[in-house]
Amino acid sequence: MLCLFASVKCLSQQDTVSLITVEVVTYKTELSQIGKKTEQVDSTIKEQFKSNSVGDVLNLNTPIFIKNYGPGQLATTAFRGGNASQTAILWNGFNIQNAMLGQSDLSLMPSFLFEDIGIEYGGSSSLWGSGAVGGSIHLKNKTLFNQGLKTSAGFGAGSFGLKNVSTSILYSGKRFISSSKIYNSRSQNNFSYKDTSDKDQPIKQQKNAGYNFLGLMQELKFLINSKQILSINAWINSNKRRLPGFDPSAESKTYQYDNVTRITANWNYTTSKFRSGIKAGFFEDRINYKDSLTSLFSKSKTQTIIAENENYFTWRKHHQLNFGVNYTSSTAFTDNYAGTRTLSRFSFLIGNKFSFFQNKWLTYVSARAEYFSVGALPITGNISTEYNLTRNVFLMASAAKVYRQPTLNELYWLPGGNIHLKPEQGYTFEGSVNYKTQFNKVSVLISGSAYSRKIDNWILWVPGANGNPSPINVQRVWSRGAETAWKISYTRNKFFYKVNVITGYVLSTIEADKQENNNTINKQLIYTPRYTVNANILFGYDKAAITFFNQYIGYRFTTSDNTQWLNPYQVSSVRLNYSISLKIIDIILFGACNNLFDNNYMVLSGRPMPLRNYEFGITLQSKN
Amino acid sequence: MKKLLPIFIFSFVLSSCVKDKPQNTIQPQVQLTNAKKVYVINEGVFPNGNAEVSLFDTGNDAVIEKFYANQNSNAALGDVAQSMNYFNNRFYIVVNNSHKIIVCDQDFKKIGQITSLSSPRYILPVTNQKAYVSDLYANAINIIDLNTNTKTGSIPCPGWTEEMVLIYNKVFVTNVRKDYVYIINTINDTKIDSINAGLNAGSIVIDKNDKVWILSTGDNQNSISGKLTRINAVTNQVETSFTFGSTESPGTLKLNKTKDTLYFLKGGIYRMAITDANLPASEFISKGTKNFYGLGINPNDHTIYAADALDFNSRSNIYIYNSNGSAKKNFKAGLNSNGFYFE
Numbered sequence: 001m002l003c004l005f006a007s008v009k010c011l012s013q014q015d016t017v018s019l020i021t022v023e024v025v026t027y028k029t030e031l032s033q034i035g036k037k038t039e040q041v042d043s044t045i046k047e048q049f050k051s052n053s054v055g056d057v058l059n060l061n062t063p064i065f066i067k068n069y070g071p072g073q074l075a076t077t078a079f080r081g082g083n084a085s086q087t088a089i090l091w092n093g094f095n096i097q098n099a100m101l102g103q104s105d106l107s108l109m110p111s112f113l114f115e116d117i118g119i120e121y122g123g124s125s126s127l128w129g130s131g132a133v134g135g136s137i138h139l140k141n142k143t144l145f146n147q148g149l150k151t152s153a154g155f156g157a158g159s160f161g162l163k164n165v166s167t168s169i170l171y172s173g174k175r176f177i178s179s180s181k182i183y184n185s186r187s188q189n190n191f192s193y194k195d196t197s198d199k200d201q202p203i204k205q206q207k208n209a210g211y212n213f214l215g216l217m218q219e220l221k222f223l224i225n226s227k228q229i230l231s232i233n234a235w236i237n238s239n240k241r242r243l244p245g246f247d248p249s250a251e252s253k254t255y256q257y258d259n260v261t262r263i264t265a266n267w268n269y270t271t272s273k274f275r276s277g278i279k280a281g282f283f284e285d286r287i288n289y290k291d292s293l294t295s296l297f298s299k300s301k302t303q304t305i306i307a308e309n310e311n312y313f314t315w316r317k318h319h320q321l322n323f324g325v326n327y328t329s330s331t332a333f334t335d336n337y338a339g340t341r342t343l344s345r346f347s348f349l350i351g352n353k354f355s356f357f358q359n360k361w362l363t364y365v366s367a368r369a370e371y372f373s374v375g376a377l378p379i380t381g382n383i384s385t386e387y388n389l390t391r392n393v394f395l396m397a398s399a400a401k402v403y404r405q406p407t408l409n410e411l412y413w414l415p416g417g418n419i420h421l422k423p424e425q426g427y428t429f430e431g432s433v434n435y436k437t438q439f440n441k442v443s444v445l446i447s448g449s450a451y452s453r454k455i456d457n458w459i460l461w462v463p464g465a466n467g468n469p470s471p472i473n474v475q476r477v478w479s480r481g482a483e484t485a486w487k488i489s490y491t492r493n494k495f496f497y498k499v500n501v502i503t504g505y506v507l508s509t510i511e512a513d514k515q516e517n518n519n520t521i522n523k524q525l526i527y528t529p530r531y532t533v534n535a536n537i538l539f540g541y542d543k544a545a546i547t548f549f550n551q552y553i554g555y556r557f558t559t560s561d562n563t564q565w566l567n568p569y570q571v572s573s574v575r576l577n578y579s580i581s582l583k584i585i586d587i588i589l590f591g592a593c594n595n596l597f598d599n600n601y602m603v604l605s606g607r608p609m610p611l612r613n614y615e616f617g618i619t620l621q622s623k624n
Numbered sequence: 625m626k627k628l629l630p631i632f633i634f635s636f637v638l639s640s641c642v643k644d645k646p647q648n649t650i651q652p653q654v655q656l657t658n659a660k661k662v663y664v665i666n667e668g669v670f671p672n673g674n675a676e677v678s679l680f681d682t683g684n685d686a687v688i689e690k691f692y693a694n695q696n697s698n699a700a701l702g703d704v705a706q707s708m709n710y711f712n713n714r715f716y717i718v719v720n721n722s723h724k725i726i727v728c729d730q731d732f733k734k735i736g737q738i739t740s741l742s743s744p745r746y747i748l749p750v751t752n753q754k755a756y757v758s759d760l761y762a763n764a765i766n767i768i769d770l771n772t773n774t775k776t777g778s779i780p781c782p783g784w785t786e787e788m789v790l791i792y793n794k795v796f797v798t799n800v801r802k803d804y805v806y807i808i809n810t811i812n813d814t815k816i817d818s819i820n821a822g823l824n825a826g827s828i829v830i831d832k833n834d835k836v837w838i839l840s841t842g843d844n845q846n847s848i849s850g851k852l853t854r855i856n857a858v859t860n861q862v863e864t865s866f867t868f869g870s871t872e873s874p875g876t877l878k879l880n881k882t883k884d885t886l887y888f889l890k891g892g893i894y895r896m897a898i899t900d901a902n903l904p905a906s907e908f909i910s911k912g913t914k915n916f917y918g919l920g921i922n923p924n925d926h927t928i929y930a931a932d933a934l935d936f937n938s939r940s941n942i943y944i945y946n947s948n949g950s951a952k953k954n955f956k957a958g959l960n961s962n963g964f965y966f967e
């Protein structure tokens with residue numbers, strides 16, 4: 001249940017029997033993570049966030065700043081000073097960012113769908129392509145063969161009419177796996193908040209913010225023979241929500257429907273020295289926006305096709321070569337363009353992993369070249385290394401060239417779209433030190449990382465002809481900072497406790513600005529807090545666990561000249577779970593109190609967050 | 625203990641960062657004189673809800689940047705202050721994306737509001753009891769009862785209606801999305817006529833001869849030229865029309881106190897006499913690196929106020945020019961200043 005040192009990688013030698021069950025994407029992830037800070041969301045924490053979104057999990061457990069418009073509303077990342085489109089969101093290795101917007105909404109991704117949620121810090125464009133600039137979020141399905149039949153049903157309820165249902169059925173045989181998950185989450189979301197600018201009537205109630213998210217995930221996995229495995233995954237979801245207006249207590253008749261279909265197939269061929277994978281994916285994002293008050297109706301559909309081949313070849317004892325090709329094509333159908341528009345990208349990747357001193361020292365070098373249907377994309381590359389200095393000290397360093405291609409909207413939106421946009425690109429450097437030790441049943445892990453990244457051709461929408469905003473390559477942004485993690489855990493008999501303190505410090509300033517007249521040089525990017533701290537303490541006894549979360553988010557500037565800002569906030573919550581083991585089922589009870597001290601806060605300007613609120617849940621899980 | 629040593633070393637490495645608390649650059653306390661005041665309407669940044677009105681004291685150059693908050697116990701004005709008008713001893717601030725008009729007394733204290741509006745842009749009093757409000761999305765002009773501050777009806781006007789003027793019981797309504805200016809009879813609130821004045825018309829004034837001047841921006845992405853059109857307010861006929869180049873984007877038409885000189889923005893500031901036979905060949909005040917967004921002519925001293933919105937996400941610079949075009953002074957106001965009201 002407890003994975004104590006999640007962020008320290010253990011690249012163990014795997015025997016050939018289990019090799020086949022490790023899919024190629026896992027190898028790619030491991031390669032990408034050499035020399036880079038990584039983190040896996042702890043399984044106890046994952047259990048406590050079972051009915052929450054991936055955005056909620058990342059918000060309280062990582063230094064990533066989640067730009068959240070409120071419960072159930074848009075949640076995107078600000079990762080190491082980058083924006084939402086500078087984070088790669090990868091589902092089993094497929095980048096699922098919406099190609100029109102260049103971002104995905106983490107509110108629409110329930111965390112329970114993924115057996116594994118991993119965070120890769122730092123840029124990795126040569127492996128993951130466009131967008132892997134500030135970091136990557138890995139959402140993975142990990143099912144093992146031969147586990148039998150497992151079913152579970154979860155029910156949750158909470159403040160403001162929150163209701164959750166999630167069920168899963170896993171059949172895991174010797175050669176075949178079927179995993180089905182269905183979820184529904186809905187809420188009226190009509191919470192009260194304090195409007196400090198209104199002296200007469202400060203307590204207001206948010207209206208028109210209800211949501212209803214429904215989805216299904218299906219995984220089929222076939223062990224064809226001892227060398228081949230085929231998996232097919234589908235994730236279909238239909239999400240309806242109302243969007244509150246600028247004044248959340250005022251009338252709003254805005255609805256947004258996000259209907260998403262994601263289907264992937266993945267074939268893996270594995271021998272002791274050679275691994276090959278072919279995968280293909282089809283992704284369709286339909287977004288319908290409707291505002292009857294302002295008579296705005298907008299429909300858009302984006303279809304993305306991804307085909308990829310990757311090969312890993314151990315050509316010498318300490319050398320593993322990898323090479324692959326990727327084809328990605330995205331087509332947008334919307335009235336907001338002058339017609340149907342397609343972006344295609346054909347990429348070639350090559351890399352080599354070197355391992356020395358019984359795998360104590362690993363180095364990975366890679367390069368990626370691409371053909372892009374609109375303009376040129378840079379050749380990207382990466383060199384990274386990690387070294388086990390002593391039993392306790394682990395060192396990592398990495399340098400990479402990274403980029404983000406312009407999105408369909410940036411290129412083709414009418415009016416304003418700019419077909420001449422260049423990709424955002426730059427270099428990123430980072431280094432980390434991990435120290436771990438263990439004494440008297442106490443485990444300590446301390447890690448510190450520092451990074452620096454300069455991105456040129458940063459794209460911003462600025463007022464253009466007729467006052468219509470138009471995106472241009474306008475700025476050079478220097479993001480640098482440091483993160484630390486302090487993790488102490490103690491286990492004695494049935495008792496265990498853990499303390500995690502995660503800090504983030506980000507300076508993300510504008511170094512150059514092509515807008516003639518600006519007041520932005522050396523100013524911090526808007527909505528990029530310089531300081532974030534997440535601290536949590538977990539106490540557990542046998543099958544019960546309680547965790548206290550405390551989060552501090554520093555000043556966020558709301559104007560580019562840094563003269564207006566939102567004040568820092570501190571928010572606490574508590575989550576607990578308790579499992580009861582009966583003859584044929586396990587019953588897991590869950591409870592949470594969010595915003596424990598009833599703080600009035602906003603993550604983003606004009607978007608109040610709920611005061612103290614509660615969640616409860618019960619999960620019934622079959623035993624083998 | 626030896627094992628814990630690196631922990632302590634680590635802790636020290638962490639403590640040399642930038643101070644987080646920003647410095648407040650806005651002067652909180654200023655003394656005002658009895659001289660005339662200039663109100664600067666700061667649109668704010670959509671959708672951040674940081675609209676404000678700044679107050680400039682022409683007597684001592686003092687600025688109260690957040691004048692509305694200052695007079696109203698730090699209350700927020702709302703999201704996107706599009707315009708402000710003063711009549712019946714009241715200020716009416718049209719807050720576009722808050723879907724309302726805030727009504728303030730002479731001390732700028734809020735005394736009421738007009739709600740149930742879709743996306744209001746400008747308010748024009750038609751009588752002492754009645755006002756019209758143009759709207760971005762409503763496809764109609766809203767009729768407001770000024771005694772009760774309520775919407776009592778609407779007049780269908782397809783498109784995005786913008787600035788309006790009143791003359792001879794007729795209101796001329798500009799339209800951003802259509803080629804036509806609509807004319808409304810204010811006695812019975814009905815649309816009586818329309819005049820082709822070019823696409824994307826947003827500003828309108830009445831000169832000393834009771835002629836109506838309309839400036840349309842056109843659409844330079846589709847090579848549609850902007851136009852300056854003079855209309856006879858009695859006959860509703862176009863008397864004269866000047867056409868801009870198809871790559872130009874003129875806007876923000878203003879008039880001086882004697883109503884004989886037109887000013888407008890086209891990058892820089894341009895001016896022409898109402899009797900001129902051609903559009904001005906050269907600019908009156910050069911743009912330089914500025915990004916002029918708002919324009920106003922102070923009737924008290926004939927100075928020209930121009931708001932530089934910089935990158936549209938910063939406090940504006942307000943430049944004051946003498947009537948001969950020479951720079952006089954400048955001051956900082958709120959975000960995206962788009963207009964002025966002169967006491």
